[in-house]
Amino acid sequence: MGIPWGDGLLLFRDGFRRDVAVAVLLTILLGIAVAAGVAWATDAYFGETVTGLLGEAGEYDLIVQVREEAKGAARAEMGRVLRQLPGAKVKEGLAIAGKVNFFVALPAELRTRRVFESIGTYFNGLPGYAGYTFIIEPSLTVRGVPAGAQPLLLPQIEDLPGVDFAFRHGESITAVLKDAGATSSVNASLRRLLRRYQVVEVRLPLGYQTEDLPALSERIVNRLRDQFHPRTAVDITGGEGGDDFQAFVSTLAEVRRFLEGYASRVTVRLQGWEPLRPGDEVVAQGSSSVPPVVGERVRSDHLRVRIQAVEGQTARGLVVEGDPAPYLQSGAGLDQAALTAYRVVKGDEIGPQVGLIRVENERWRIIRNLEESLRMVEQLHGLAAEARGASEEVLAALEAYDRTREELRQAQEVLQQVNAGLEGPLAQIRQSDVDRLVAELNRVSTSIGSLISQVEGVGAAPAPGQSELSSVLNRLNPVVQILAGFRKQIDLFVVELQGFSRLSRSTGVVRELLGQMEQAAGSTLEAMQGVDTATLRLQLTSVLERLEALEQLDVAALKAQLEEIKAALPDLRDEEIGRSVRLIDQYIGGETLPGQSLSLLLDRDLEPAALKAAIGREVKSDRVSLFALPVGSVEPDVRGTVLHLLNSVRGTIAGLVALVFTFLVLLLDHSTVISALRRLSERRCRGANRRWWQWRPDASWLYGPLAGAAIFTGVYLGSGGRLPLLPAWGAVPVGLALGLLTSLLAERVSPVRDEQILAGEAVGLTYAQVMREIVIPAGRPGILQWLNRRRQKFK
Amino acid sequence: MRVEVKGLKKRYGRTVALNGVDLKVEEGEIAVIMGPSGCGKSTLIRCINRLVEADEGEILVGGQDVRRMSPTELLRLRRRVGFVFQHFNLVERLTVLENVILGLVLSGVKRSEAEQRGAEALRRVGMARHLYRYPHQLSGGEQQRVGIARALAQQPELMLWDEPTASLDPIMVREVLDVMQELTATSHPTMLIVTHEVPFALRAADRLVLLDRGRVVEEGPPSLVMARPRSELGRRYRDLWQAHLADLSQQEIAGQKRTISACRRKLAQAGS
Known part of the structure; x- marks a missing residue:
């Protein structure tokens, strides 16, 4: 069958090719004029607006913004403020988004770093004050400079040729230039300066604990210095603490930690x-x-x-x-x-x-403990009273203890006297001594019995003062055991003693018994004296005083407080906590928390991978995250920024106009040519019974995209069009796509009847004549038709 | 202008339009090509001035092989060949006269001369009163007459007629056939006429060519073909012609009866 578009190309013989080429060229020129003109008009309009808004270049230094409702009061107060800045001028500007702009111009002598760095203090007292923006011209601003890096950069910026002085404001350093002509050279110098550094943000792994972040930071910096020998290695973490966002993120992290502990x-x-x-x-x-x-x-x-x-x-x-x-x-x-x-x-x-x-679940434990505490508080007075009773019993036991000890000492004396009276071979124990001894020992036995029962009665002491009471009783208990044994000895001895008078025992036997008793009494007394009852009594007195204070507590108020604490505990369900933690994780980036990160200012040429390895070794973890960021970016002054923005807008408008213009021209002019090409190409294949997969493009599918690419690329580049996400070379595929779309729509927009072409051919017209006299005049009005009129014989 | 076609073949995809057509038409001869729809008549006639490119075969027009002609030679040939289309193919934006002289003016004839020739051609087809009308202001028959005038204005040595009456209603067919009848009787270019009009064909043709499935199945003088058809197609056309003649006889008898009755009525009236 040959080339499917061979017949179509016949159309371009006999001079019609030149007609089309001239039309495309003229279309491109016209398109450039239209696109550039519209863009220029927009640019000029907005440029005028900028001048109207910002004044002439260098006229004003800053814009002070005030809430619109406070405009009157602010205007009145402005006079007072300006008295502190002698020579300063102010002009009230437009209200935008509910804020009135006051343009302030400072005299030359006040255009200093000191004034600019403290400018906020002059104006922040204005009613409705809503901030300020520097519009100093000529100037260049380095934005996004971490506070910690600013002291290092500021003097270097001031040393750059063309810079008059520089000042800091927020996370920016503005370089005020000596002359607007120096803008591009200073801009280049600033970029070179910034390219020498990088801010490396080190995020420590989740759960990494360090008591002393600055010390860790210093260790890391030292390691980097030792390992890489950089010109600059500075910890700038501390300089970033004031940032609102950091504070917010820190708060979120704390909330997360709280929630996790609570869940x-x-x-x-x-x-x-x-x-x-x-x-x-x-x-x-x-x-x-x-x-x-x-x-x-x-x-x-x-x-x-x-x-x-x-x-x-x-x-x-x-x-x-x-x-x-x-x-x-x-x-x-x-x-x-x-x-x-x-x-x-x-x-x-x-x-x-x-x-x-x-x-x-800690929350569950807290609630359980609170409930226990409430129960305890309700019983507190009763417990205190019980403890007081127990303490008094222990005090009484101590009294009995002292008394028993005294009686034992007296009994020991009597034993000694009786035993002394039995000195000599013929000495015999007298009944009166026996009676006296028995009476004395019975008294001691009774006292010991009483003491034992008292101490045993104290046994179950309640919670308040329990430890002190236990301590006292623990001291008494061993002695009481000794006393119990001694009491049994006394009782046996008394029985023996009462038998002496009846049995008239030998003096030796009696003396031996008395000696044993005396020894037992001595050792018991010694054990009793080992207990410092005075100290114990003091302890108990202290316990009683505390119990007294406890009894005076306002239990009802305490109970109410506990109830309140219980009610104040957040009523969060675990699934709510889990979801909240997940959300916070998503927001703050999950694994690392603020406060667990460090910022370092380093030479730009240090490789992040090598830095990461070195830092990982210092913190002994391979889960360190590291982000290398530029130390700042250079931006022109406000006017420059606005003009730059306008330039972008101009480019975008030019690009859009180019797009619309190309499409219109393709539809109006070239769709006719495309339709004619299709008629000629189809003539060869007429009647062919083709399936869809046998479809092959004819010349019209080539012509449309080529014309589209040529026109759009020419107009887009010629008019300086710049569409977002579309690089210069991207104009070609866009033009091809527009042409292809036109090829699709051509026969609906500009249908061409085969009969008319045949009529022309039959009477001996060339294809160019067919196009000029029959097809194009019958098509849509456009550049091609307009050009064609000059060559048309039948107008 | 003599026309000779040898072994002409043309396919549209899988469809065979012409399957080895051989045909000779002598200078000044009127050849009528007939055949069923889709048999390749229009393709054949369009191949002769290369409005359709043939695939194989030879087409000699005035002794020159049309298929080997350069574009310039082809243009020159087309200016000597008149072509009448079935659908008139007039340029809508041009007047009747402009349509007629379009080819002349663009081939270099002076405008005044072209207009004179155009007006004359239009006069011949009875359209002299409509020179400055536009095609959409004319009836179908009138438009076809303009189409014929356009061909005539070329002063052609060969006229190709592609079913000139096929798109017209019966009244307009008559208009156009009258013009064609007059032209065939008075003009002397070679003519190839594709038509379904059997009476016209038999009256006007010097040679009748019957085409079927892309081949010439029968050709010769119409009287011979109708008297002794050799092909099935020829027999069908003969039957059609005879039916037409019978119909005409019936009409004539009815007409004579009506005349006699009318005379009798007039005589009776005169007598009374």
Whole structure:
């Protein structure tokens, strides 16, 4: 069949090719004029507007913004402010977005770093004050300079040729130039300066604990200096603390930490070979009556847990759905089925078993403890009274103890006297001595008995003062045991003694008995004297005083306070906490928290990978994240920025006009040519019974895209068009696409009848004559038709 | 201008339009090509001035092989060949006269001379009163007469007629056939006429060519073809012609009866 578009190309013989070429060329020139003209008009209009807004170049130094409703008061106050800046002028500008702009011009002597750095202090007292913007001209501003890096950069900027002085404001350094002509050279110098540095933000791994961040930072800097020998290695972390956003993120991080501490801590003891990773979800029975079944869907009352960390065979996570209460209340009493955790797969399906679940919750413990405390407080007065009674009993026991000791000492004296009276071979014990001795020993025995019963009675002391009482009783108890033994000895001795008068025992035997008794009394007395009853009494007195203070407590108020604390505890469900933590993680980037990051100012040529390795070694973790950022970016002054913006707008408008213009021209002019080409190409294939896959492009499919590419590329580049995301070379494919679209639409827009072409051919017209006399005049009005009129014989 | 076609073949995709056509038409001869729809008549006639490119074969017009002509030679040939289309193919934006002289003026004839020749051609087809009308202001028959005038204005040595009456209603067919009849009787260019009008063909043709499925199945003087057709197609045309003649006889008898009745009525009236 030959080239399918061979017949179509016949159209371009006999001079019509030149007609088309001239038309395309003229179209491009006209398109450039139209696109550039519209863009220029827009540019000029907005340029005028900028001058109207900002005044002439260099006229004003700053714009002070005031809320519109306070305009009158601010205007009045402005006079007072300007008296502090003698020679300064002010002009009230337009109100934009509810704010009135006051343009302030400072005299030359006040255009200094000191004044500019403190300019806010002059104006922040204005009613409705809403901030200020520097519009100093000529100037260049380096934005996004971390506060810590500013002291290093400022003097270097001031040393640049063409810079008059520089000043800091917020995260920016503005270089005021000596002359507008120096703008481009200073701009280049600033960019070169900034290219020498990089800000490296080091984020320490989650959970990394360090008591002294500055010290760590210093260690890291020293290591980097030792390893890389950079010209600059400075810790600038501290200089960034004042940033509002950092504060906000820090607060969020604290909220996250609070929530995590407050939430149920779920631990999954992993079993088998089913690995878990952070971010996976597991499910357990929870408060549901139905345990999870592999392959079924997760129920809403199942306990769903999102895994946060996995260490060895233990995974930790947060509840994201369901109620963990059964695990907290029943603890280990739950059966195996309830404790088994399963992986969640495919979003909502119960997967294989992964391990056993355990849930702990500090909030639940706090509430339990508060409830206990409330019960305690209610019993406090009663307990204090009981403790007081017990303390008084112990005091009484101490009294009895002292008394018993005294009586024992007296009994010992009597024993000694009686024993002394038995000196000599013929000495015999007298009845009166025996009676006296018996009476004395019975008294001691009675006292000991009384003391023992008193001490035993004190045994169950209540909580308040319990430790002190126990301490006293613990001191007394061993002695009381000794006393109990001694009392038995006394009772036996008394029985023996009462028998002496009847049995007339030998003096030797009596003396031996008396000696044994005397020895026992001596050792018992010695044991009793080992207890410092005075100190014990002082302890008890102190306990009594405290108990007295306890009894005076306003228990009702205390109870109310505890109730209030209990009520004040956030009523958050675990799934709410889990979701909140997930949201915060998403917002603050998950693994690292503010406060756990460092900022370093380093030479630009240091490789982040090498830095990361060195820092990782210093913090002993390979999970350090590292971000290398530029130290700032150079921006022109406000007018320059606006003009730059306008230039972009101009480019965009030119690009859009080029796009519309090209499409219109293609539709109006070239769709006729495309239709004619298609008629000629089709004539060869007429009647061919083709399937869709046998379709082949004819000349019209070549002509449209080529014309589109030529026209759009020419107009777009010629008019300085700049569409977002469309580089210069991108004009070609866009033009091709426009041409292709035109090829698709051509026969609807400008249909050409084959009969008319045939009529021309039949009477011996060339294709160019057919186009000039028949096809183009019958087409849509356009440049091609307009040009054609000159060559047309039948007008 | 003599026309000779040898082994002409043309396909449109899988469709065979002409399958080896051989044909000779002597200078000044009127050849009428007939055949069923889709048999390749229009393709054949369009191949002769290369409005359609043939695939194989030879087309000799005035002794020159049309298929080997350069573009310039082809243009020159077309200016000597008149072509009348089935659908008139007039340029809508041009007047009747402009349509007629379009080819002349663009081939270099002076405008005044072209207009004179155009007006004359239009007069011959009875359209002298409509020189400055536009095609859409004319009836179908009038438009076809303009189409014929356009061909005549070329002062052609060969006229190709591609079913000139096929798009017209019966009344307009009569208008156009009258013009054609007059032209065939008075003009002497070689003519190739594609038509379905059997009576016209038999009256006007020097040679009748029957075409079927892309081949010439029968050709010769019309009287011979109708008297002794050798092909099925020829027999069908003969039957058609005889039916037409019978119909005409019936009409004549009815007309004579009506005349006699009218005379009798007049005589009766005169007698009374």
